Amino acid sequence: MPRTALTLILIAVFALAGAEAADLDWTQTSRVFLIDAYAYPLAPELEYDAEALARTMQDMHANVVRFATMGKYCTIQGARFTTHPDQGSRDLLAETIAACKPRGIKVVPYISTGHKLAWSMVTRDYPQYAHISKPGGGPLKLRMFAGEEHGTVCWNTPYRRAYLDLVEHVVRDYEIHGIYFDRWSRAYFWQGMKLCYCDGCRSGFRTATGLEIPYREKDEDYSQEERTTIRRYHEWYQDQLVSVLREVRRIVKKYKDIPLIYNINNPQSISGEDPRVLENHDAFLYERGESMLKRAEGVSLARAAGFHVWPYIGGYDNWPRVVHNGLDYQQEIFTTAMFGGGLIVAQPTGFIRDKENADIVARPFELLEKNEALFRGFSNYPHVAVVYAFEDPPDHAQKNWFWQSDVRTATAGAFAACLYRHIQVTSLLDRVLDDPTKLSQYKLLFLADIPHLSEQRVRNVRDFVKNGGGLIATYTTSLYNGEGQKQARFALEELLRVKPIQPAGELARDVEYYSSKLGGPHDLYVLGRKGRLWKERLVPAWFYQPVEVLEGGVTEADIVRGDGAALLPAVVTSNYGKGRVAFLASSLESLYGQSNARIVGEFLETLIRKVAAEPSPYEVRGPETLIANLTVKAEEHVLHLTNWTGSKFEMPRVDEYYIAPVENVQVRLHVPKAKKLDRLRLLVPGSFRARNLPDGVEISLPRVEAYQGIAFRLK
Template sequence: MSVRFEWVRRARVFMMDNYHPPFWPDLEFDARRLVEVARRYHANVIRFGSAGKWSVFPNEFWPPHPQLGSRDLVDEVLTEAHAHGMKVITYIPTGHIVPDVNIRVHHPEWLYRPAPGAEPPLHLHHGGGLHSPPCLSTPYHDAYLGFAEQLVTEHEIDGIYTDSGVPYHSHCGKEGSLCYCDYCLEKFRQRFGCPMPYAPDPDTLPDSDREMLEAWSLSVGRLMVDVLIEGARLAGERGIPVLTHGCSMAGWPELRFMKEADGILYEAGGTFLHRLEAASLGESSGLATWQYVGGLTPWSRLQWFGRELVEQAVASFASGGAVNVACGVNMVYGAPSHFHQELADLFSTFETHEALFDELHPTRFAAIPFILPMRIYERLQSHRFRAQPVDVRDRSPDLIMDCPINNPSQQHCIEGGFSLMTANHLPVQLVDQDSLSDPEKLARYPLLYLPNIGHLTEDEAACVTDYVHAGGRLLASYRTSLYGPGPDDLLDDFTLSELLGVERIDCDPQRLEDYHQHLWYAGTFDMYARSVEDGWLARGFSEPIWPVNRFEFVRARPGTDVVANIVFGGREDEPLWPAVTSREAGKGRVVYLAATAEQLHREYQMLMIRDLVGAIVDWLCPEGRPLRLEGPDQLLAIPNEKPGTNVLFLVNHTGERMEGMAQIWPRLDRQFTYVAPVPDVRLRWRIAPPKRLWDVVTGQDVAFTVEGDMLSVDLASVGQYAIMAATS
């Protein structure tokens, strides 16, 4: 993103949406109090809703709150915030459901209709009774753009955030993507010269009708991004940034809008691991990334959050993102009696050292591509009506002896691979699929990790091969490059066979019955891998035998070393098939894992699997890891850097890496109030000897020694987090 918007990437945001008190049911909002409390928390940006259930400034497009009168709440916030050097980003709901007391009274012509003459579907949303969705084919389209233009031109706002980028908002699905309001019916007739076909199940319509509906659904779905792009250009003409709603890593707005946006918000950070993944994907994609810290709750009049907010905030910030306190309304209501001092202290540190953190980015080491089997990431592609329905899914189970044997999920393997890197205290980022065919992007990372990435295009395979021959290091597992474009297009051999140094084979007939005896529905039973004696893996990994789950039958090509073999339990001296192979290719190195170690780590957090992959990385990267840390897995280390400066964030994560979340909305992290310090932490950091190493939180110098090319530091203990800076 542009350097002039660095403040967006490093923002400390107080979020005030307009769906709940003090904006509903009565208008009780006090801009001065909001800014006073936000300043006490050392926030520097307020994200403020221009509309929620009602608009909050006088306009002719979106009905204002009945109690608004002549007030302009956007101006009130701007006046208070700008007086103290704070910026304001306004939120514009796009395609969002609207309360019936608003839309049905003032603009019934906006309503989406699921069938000719039918009433719209009804929803409940943050209180306020029933809500209904609008249709972008109606005058709502022009009203939205008029509202956005008035907001941008009549207010000195510092940026806009556009929710939500989801076509057919709140009425998604194959039927939901088809609206039968009077406007859609007329526009369809004008385009196709016939009435718009309808059936309760549109899949039962004739082929010609379904083909027309598919074309229509696509064009209507694109209206969402059309208005977002137009709104973004309005903002761009005034030199202010635009952020949009990312939904999830597999639910982007159309990518053509992402090219217009300066940043993206993940509405909920998800689990701790997902928070790290999402922030890293935004960072590697060049976008400012905002993640919720806390969330909108049904109990906004109370401040009831614990230290989980601090963990979320420091993890998002360390991963290159901004901190978006989504429970800002709780903080305002709670102050001063329920003031969250720990969060304020963290923000104070960020504020005091803004110059240190500006232009700082996470260290690049390992890249894991976020690629799904069907490569469908846009909500439009998964939600629109299609003449031939598309089942967006992962790989099917293998059928062995007429029994389904599960295949490890590609997305779960990506999560497990990411978790393996963090457990080894190795810097890791998710990258988008375009990176695999972009030599410049790949070259940024010393290590490329392909955890069961089933399909690679010819261009991607060629680029990965060139990357390795130029000196890159590749770790790949299971069925990486063993599929075609479809989720079940299993190939006869790996697309990367020559680079990996292995060929796919069928199980030996004499061993087939024995193999069948070692299966169960989730994979293998009583099967293991064993290191080859005197091989580099045996020397670097203390466990001679470790468990394997699903694996691929392969044989090594000439010039490839087998450093571990698959074995049956009780017959560990009988090598069966290669489990781990290695080879050098050009200036680079390659390791192939026949089994999905990532799945085992994701599900069980196996320490021996962590250490196995750590030993593999040590062989792949003989120049050494960027960081070594003697401490528990849950002490997360995220190094950052910029010219002349290195900063290391340590986050004492108290839960399991794949912990569960609340099963009611909002799906928040569970609260905690105490974090046990981690004692006696020794770390070695591969950076040039600095003039000064210091604790950013306390300002005190930190003693260090230099051992070869590593900085060695001993810390007596680490509390919930620590931040160290090395400056030259």
């Protein structure tokens, strides 16, 4: 699909998402327990007790259960899929609804979607569902958790009709509040070239294209012509998958106006997803939480795009009967909620037996339950917009022994610079650059090493600045064309007032000389000019784009050698219309996001505050371990403060058991003219002092433990 067409479809998709968001506010305050059927208590032995689950959820203030209708085996009656050998006539979804409904707990069934099934099901009971991995062969045999192996399935078999009937049965015959699907993957768990030789695939592809599906024993033996045929097969198969999805949405909406939710896995997948899949869903699940920074960034991204999102709290491990997790769970909950995400505990089954450690989830869930009205339906206050991106042109990414410089580290680093320096920030998909109305909500646009901008996006950015918006562009932003080729001029030259140069002579020698075996700039710094930016303090330089300044640009800082000799412009500012622009030649945000060098963060903070069209709506005097986000719903505002876990750059799947409280935190809330602040209060009961200022109020908090919310109204 051409990139322009894809962009236009994505605009329509996200416009649809925003229009439907008002009907999905309950997902934003969901506190979900996830019960899958691939492991305990539904496999390998059937040990499920719906009443015990519902009691535990009630005690821990959970309000939604995502319950599997299929895993290794089917958990309900009346479907053409095999139930657990010990299940008998039990309908486990019906039992779950009966236990949860009196307690006010919503039920969202999981529908296994193209996922591998129990080996006995696809080879003995329903062999007609099987994916045929090679001519004359059968499904792939794969292991997943304890118990029976799994086998792969194919949509172009009777599996499709059985699946659609399962969906209709569940949505028609059970009292459910949403419906969740696993990934809509074209060849889920298939391997190699991802081909199927079932009768449905062979005849269907032949009818559609006149071609046969090629087969070679070894992947490397396929000819170029055969690889072209395989690409066509994949495109054809994707069309089959989308037709199933559209029929699923029709069936669901025929019986109930409930959200369709699916696993998009991580924020990066949003950009690469088939837009037809996006437009047929109402909400996402993120299966990867990663760090608190990535969690905040990912939730912010989805909410700004108009989608509701459930990121995992924790993740799967090998011990579903015990709770060994620590306060990392608690802080993941607070971080997710404060940016607008619903909460889904990925492996909650241990809490049914282990009541001692329940507080790591129950305590934050209880606080959120008490303040649900403030969390439901809010939006993140728009101030700084950092465009999310991850694709590098050829030969663009750089790496040394310790860190790297590329598009993803730059955009993540820019978000980190705002978050850690307590500047209100939103992560935005690049498609926002196609929407001048949405772009105009923000006071500063941060383009952190975004190599390519289309002509339309350049016009939209130019109009944004002309109308009063601030712009920071770094490194190679707008220096590449759509084919990944570096150009002789920046597409944003009219705003940036710089042009790229190729160093020659003594400058070329210095550029080459001041690098090291570590692979990056060595003994090079950014130094503010006297009386201008940063008060003549040295800042470490990072990978940089040599430029010269054009008329209208003002050099605020230079790239200098360690002995003080200036080499190249580092920061160039200019005015355009009503707005201000700063170009940063060195990708300092990339360095900051990986090194956490405070002096680099302070420099970026200074630049952001200098260029933004108006001050941040708040200031927080506290350590970087205290992250902030301002949310708004009509007149109601909440400034959320979440304390980081013990290790700020926490490692995935490493538990944390202690959080040091933050003491003597000062917060300044800026009140716009013609507005009045009242009903100031804390969400976590505690003492505080408030002092009126000419432009707002200063709040002193003696102590912040795990989380604090400052609620107020602006009338």
